[in-house]
Amino acid sequence: MIFDSYRSGDSVLHRMAPGPKLLSLCVLGTLLFFFDEIWLAATAFAAVSMLYPLAGFGPAVILAQLRPVFWVFVLIVAAQLLFGDAAFGVVLALRLAALVLLAALVTLTTRSSEIVDALIRTLAFLRPLGVNPARVGLTISLALRFLPVLARITGEVREAQHARGHGGNPVATAIPTTVRTLKMAHEIAEAIEARGFDD
Amino acid sequence: MIQLDNVSLTLQDRPVLRDISLTLSERRIAIIGANGSGKSSLARLFNGLVLPTEGRVRVDGWDTAADGRKVRRAVGFVFQNPDNQIVMPTVAEDLAFGLKPLRLDADEQARRIDGALARYGLESHRDHPAYLLSGGQKQLLALAGVLVMDPAWIVLDEPTTLLDLRNVRAVLDAIAALDQRVVLVTHALEHIRDFDRVIVLDEGRVLADDTPGPAIARYLAALA
Amino acid sequence: MTTRDLVLIALFAALTAALALFPPIALPLTGVPITAQSMGPMLAGAILGMRRGGLSQVLFLLLVMVGLPLLSGGRGGFGVFPGVTGGFLISWPIAAVVIGLLWRRLGSGIVGQVLAVAVGGIGVVYLIGTPWMAVVLGWSIDAGFAAMLPFLPGDIIKALLTVAIARGVARAYPLR
Numbered sequence: 001m002i003f004d005s006y007r008s009g010d011s012v013l014h015r016m017a018p019g020p021k022l023l024s025l026c027v028l029g030t031l032l033f034f035f036d037e038i039w040l041a042a043t044a045f046a047a048v049s050m051l052y053p054l055a056g057f058g059p060a061v062i063l064a065q066l067r068p069v070f071w072v073f074v075l076i077v078a079a080q081l082l083f084g085d086a087a088f089g090v091v092l093a094l095r096l097a098a099l100v101l102l103a104a105l106v107t108l109t110t111r112s113s114e115i116v117d118a119l120i121r122t123l124a125f126l127r128p129l130g131v132n133p134a135r136v137g138l139t140i141s142l143a144l145r146f147l148p149v150l151a152r153i154t155g156e157v158r159e160a161q162h163a164r165g166h167g168g169n170p171v172a173t174a175i176p177t178t179v180r181t182l183k184m185a186h187e188i189a190e191a192i193e194a195r196g197f198d199d
Numbered sequence: 200m201i202q203l204d205n206v207s208l209t210l211q212d213r214p215v216l217r218d219i220s221l222t223l224s225e226r227r228i229a230i231i232g233a234n235g236s237g238k239s240s241l242a243r244l245f246n247g248l249v250l251p252t253e254g255r256v257r258v259d260g261w262d263t264a265a266d267g268r269k270v271r272r273a274v275g276f277v278f279q280n281p282d283n284q285i286v287m288p289t290v291a292e293d294l295a296f297g298l299k300p301l302r303l304d305a306d307e308q309a310r311r312i313d314g315a316l317a318r319y320g321l322e323s324h325r326d327h328p329a330y331l332l333s334g335g336q337k338q339l340l341a342l343a344g345v346l347v348m349d350p351a352w353i354v355l356d357e358p359t360t361l362l363d364l365r366n367v368r369a370v371l372d373a374i375a376a377l378d379q380r381v382v383l384v385t386h387a388l389e390h391i392r393d394f395d396r397v398i399v400l401d402e403g404r405v406l407a408d409d410t411p412g413p414a415i416a417r418y419l420a421a422l423a
Numbered sequence: 424m425t426t427r428d429l430v431l432i433a434l435f436a437a438l439t440a441a442l443a444l445f446p447p448i449a450l451p452l453t454g455v456p457i458t459a460q461s462m463g464p465m466l467a468g469a470i471l472g473m474r475r476g477g478l479s480q481v482l483f484l485l486l487v488m489v490g491l492p493l494l495s496g497g498r499g500g501f502g503v504f505p506g507v508t509g510g511f512l513i514s515w516p517i518a519a520v521v522i523g524l525l526w527r528r529l530g531s532g533i534v535g536q537v538l539a540v541a542v543g544g545i546g547v548v549y550l551i552g553t554p555w556m557a558v559v560l561g562w563s564i565d566a567g568f569a570a571m572l573p574f575l576p577g578d579i580i581k582a583l584l585t586v587a588i589a590r591g592v593a594r595a596y597p598l599r
Contacts, residue, residue, distance in 0.1 A: 006490065025501060068498060072507050076560050084561065092561040096505060103501030107490035115489040134299075138286075139429045143482055145288045146437035147493075148330050154441045171584060175591035178470070182596050184283050185434045189427035191284035194248055194276040195297040195344065196268065198426060 006111045013055040013109040018118040025106050032095050038087055041094040048098045048105070055109050065104040066097060073097070116140055138197065142188070149184075153177060200224045201245055201274075201352065201382075206254035208240055208403075215240045217403045218254075223382065225395035229411070230384045231418055232400035238384045241400065242356050245382060246274035259351070272301075275345030275379075277355040281337035281362075285329045290321055290340060293329055297348045315343035319373065335366025342373055354382045359390070388415050428475050431598075435471055435479035436486060439463025439515075440493035447495070450577055457577030458495045462585055464515040465544040468522025469536070469589035470598065476519035484512060510555020511548055518547045526589075533586065540582040545575070 008014075013021070035041045052062050073093045080089025120133045120140075127133070157173050201223040208216040216237045232238045243249040244256050247263035247270045256263040263270045278284045287293040294312045303311070316322045319339040324332060329340060338358055345353055355374065359367040371390055374381060383391065391397060397414035399407040399421075407417040442463050447456035463483065467476035483493070492499040494512075503509060522543030529535030549571055557567030 029505065065502065068496070069502075069506055072560070075507075079560055079562050079566075083563075089561060092559075096559060099505040100502040103505060107500035107502065110490075112489040112491060116485075119485070119489075135424070135429060139433045139482060140485070141287050141292070142430055142433035143436040143486060145286065145330070146434055147440055147491075148328060149282075150434075150437045150441035151444060154444045158445065171587040171591065174584075174588045175595060178466075178588060178592045179596045181434060181438070182431075182592070182598065185430040186427060187278065187280060187283035188286065189425070189430045190248060191276075191278055192286055192426050192430070194246060194271065194278075194284075195286070195348070196271040196300045197296070 007057070007061075007108050009056045009109065011055045011109070013051065013105065016109075018110050018114045019122070021106050021110060022115070022118065025103060028102060029099055032099055035095060036091055038091050038094070041091045041098070045094045045098040045101075048101045051105055052101070055105060057108070061108070062101065065101055069096065069100055138192075150181070153181065200259060202257045203244070203251075204255045204257075206244065206251040206256060208237075208244070208249065209252045210240070210249075215403055216244075216251075219403075219405060220254075221398070221405070221408070223396075224380075226380050227391075227394040227396070228380075228382045229391040229394045229397045230382065230400060231386070231388065231391070231397060231415070232406070233422070235402075236400040237403040238400050239356050242276075242354050242382060242384045245352070245354050246271055246276050248276065268300075272348065273350055274352040274354055275348060275350035277338070277341050277345055277353065277358050279357040279360050281334055281341055282330070284341045284344070285337060288328055289326050290329050290332070291316070291325045293340065294344055294347050297344050301348065311347045311349075315347045318346075319343050333366065334362050335369045338362060338366065338370050339373055342370070346377075346379075351379060352382065353377060353379045354384075356384045357386065358383075359385070359387065388418075391415075431471055432475050432479045432482055435463070435467040435476065436482040439467065439480065439483045440486065440491075443493060443495045443497075450573075455573040455577060457574070457581070459581075460495050461511070461515075461544070461548070461578070462581050464519040464548075465522060465540050465582060465585040466588065468519035468543055469526055469540055469585055470592055471519075471523065472527065473520045473523025476523045477516045480516035480519045484515065487512070505559070507556050507559050508552070509559070511552030513555070514548045514551035517551065518543045521547050533590070536586045536590070537582060540585050541579070544582050544585065545578045548578075 032044055035044050049062060052058075073096070076092050076096070077086065077089040080086050080092070116137075120137050123131055123133045123136055157177055160173060161170075201221075203219055203221045206216060206219045207214070219241070230238050230241060240249055244251060244263065245258065247256075247267045250264050258270045258273050261269045261273070285293050287296050291312055294315055295308065298308050298311065316325060319342070321336065321340060321343065324336070329337065332340060342353075342358075358374070359370050362370060374383065383394070385391060392411050394411055397407075397409060397411045398405060399414050399418045401421060406421060407414045409417070439460065442459040445459040447458045449456050464476070464480050467479045470476070471479060487493050487499045487503060488501055490500045494503060503512065520543075522539050525539035525542055526536060529539050549568070553567040553571055554564050556570075557564050560567075562570075
């Protein structure tokens, strides 16, 4: 993997297998929606926050996860102050914070490749429906391989637009760029077949 | 041995190759010809990437239309654009990609990957993203990706066209050092002076099929 | 699914990610920022069709889910789905499928194509994303849709751009 949000560590949460971790996220995330009393939501938030030290993360990591959704908390509380009851706004905000922290914890303690592998293993159950895990795995790898390539192409397009003083026609740049990447896709498909992938 | 019997190829209603019969068994064979003469299509017939519209292509007796798997194991293919034949994100993963269909045990797989990395000086790039390599290194990685599969033939379609001079040299040296039988499609006539056989294509037909001296002379005469 | 289909699915998943790299443009008058990324599902549906287009967006969301920072502003991971924009993201595969389906059904005329992209890329996206946003924020659904109005002009521009690009691409490099 080229980049992900994983932070290395050796805690119980890091060592836990990705499958059960994802499953607990789903179950706990759903349960949270039934916590509509302020003290329940607060307990959930506190409990999830306690998991961070368990994973070896300090308060700074918790704040870093919540910072992107800060303005959402403001919107939630503001709306309830205006139209509803403030207490419900606090419940909503606490619930969202707990959910975001819980989800982020999974991402922080699990390598992307582990999650991908777990998903591909899960997909094996869909084999009777015509899903081929090896082909899913190939497609994921290809997407990862394309990310830096397309980021570079995007950079080139932005430079070209900049060089023309932003007056460039976006459609006129997008069409040849898209055609170029489609041709690339065609050649890569040919190279994959030449190496006997489908045999 | 690669054998073509009365092969014709039509792509999108356009005749690309017309009634070609060839038997290839030399160690170093070059295919030259103008753009659009059918060189690349001919090369793609050799490992079953393209199937003939008429006639038959056989590799060591295996028909490319019926025994595609055996043919692809016997004939490796290196493309023109080094960027577009690297499939996986990192160097070692890409080498492992071609080995997957061979179902080797882990030790043999590791041995082959290590060998290929060492052969082309890519050991230190093992876990690097492949897109960060130079054009020449990418082309060597593509060649390594084919070599790990241990084919009897290696077909290269203009592998040096997009490279700068220093990288052209590195790739040509690598090709010269191959134990396999080589079919090289190229525009660079100076690269094939010591080849065993040169096939000249013109508008989908074989214009000349000879040793380099006479074949190249015939090609240049046809251009003039 | 041929090998080429798989490559195209991967390509448009990566393309959707790359669109996040274009800086947001503020619309005149309202100043509402429009981002290029939501053109990902529009282009995927219009160029790749419903099956490959839809799967490309599923793959994109999968990459986001596993923690790659591919969304506008460098966000990613499971945490984005319970958030305000979660519903919009979830709607993208469905949007691509609807666009791909309508694009074929409504013929090759430019009006039908604009309609296909608008219904899938705006209609479906708003219908799924807005209630989700309203629930997260504790707003009424009406308030949610009212809040989306300023974004509508930008999304219409994106739909028109998508049609123009997809038509040009189809002429220059027809995909089967």
